Amino acid sequence: MFNTPLPTVNELPSTRKLVRSTVIAILVAAGLLVTVVMPSEYAIDPTGAGRTLGLTQMGELKIILAQEALADAAPPQPAASNPAPAPAPAPAPQVAQVQPIAKPVATPAPTLKTDQMTVTLKPGEGKEIKLEVLKGKTVSYEWTAVGGPVNYETHGEPYNGEKGYFHSYGKDRQVKDNKGQFTAIFDGTHGWFWRNRSNQDVTISLKTSGDYLGVKQ
Structure with a gap:
């Protein structure tokens, strides 16, 4: 047999090396505890x-299995007896309530107006006749010119509208008659x-006929 010689003092690790090795070992152990042991x-x-x-999934599975094992080991609980329900009281007789029948409200028919007007134009003169009409109301009309053709325009102006609109x-241009109807797009x-x-x-x-408020010349 060969005897191994004992190390000398110089061959032994120093205190500083031992402390550093111990610290490293503690850090490694703590890291394994946090990253491996605690999750698993x-x-x-x-x-x-x-x-x-x-x-972590492994640790969750272990916890679930442990909870199921405890639930299986627990003694069964006796089922609580439910007392028989008391008989329900007889319903009180219902008194029929007669609701009064409301009379249908008749929708008033639109008030239609009919007017016939004349206006004479001298050579070079222009005149107009206007009706006061609310938005959505329709007016039918027919006019004729006696004495020669005229230029005309059918138009509307809103209440309190911008000047010139x-x-x-x-x-x-140069027509002797015209007829038709229009629906007001504004009041x-x-x-x-x-x-x-x-x-x-x-x-x-x-001649005019329709749902308008009045004539304005």
């Missing part, structure tokens, strides 16, 4: 590394403007 045994994963490595429903005055470009007087005869 108790499903506690403060760093998230255990779930990445699949160790109007909406045109139609216009033409305001709606009607006709004629101008006589001939060298003699022209008389306009206008």
Whole structure:
């Protein structure tokens, strides 16, 4: 047999090396505790590394199995007896309530107006006749010019509208008659403007019918 010689004092590790090795060992053990032992045994994963490595799922499975084992070992609990329900009281007789029948309210029919007007235009003169019509109401009309053709425009102006603003429903030049209807697109005055470009007087005869408030010349 060969006897191994004992190390000398110089060959032994120094105190500093021993302390450093001890600290390293403690840190390694703590790291393994946090990243391996705690996730795999108790499903506690403060760093998230255990779930990445699949160790946290292992710990959760162990906890579930332990809970199921405790539940199986527990003695069965006797079922509580339910007392028989007391008989329900007889319902009180219901008194029928007669509701009064409301009379249907008749919707008033729209008030239709009919007017017939005339206006005479001297050579070069222009005049207009307007009706006060609310938005959505319809007016039918027919006019003829006696004495010669005229230029005309059917248009409307809103109440309190901007100066110079109007909406045109139609216009033409050198015609002797026109008829049709329009539906007001706003509350305001709606009607006709004629101008006589001939060298003699022209008389306009206008008939109107519809749901309007009145005539404004």
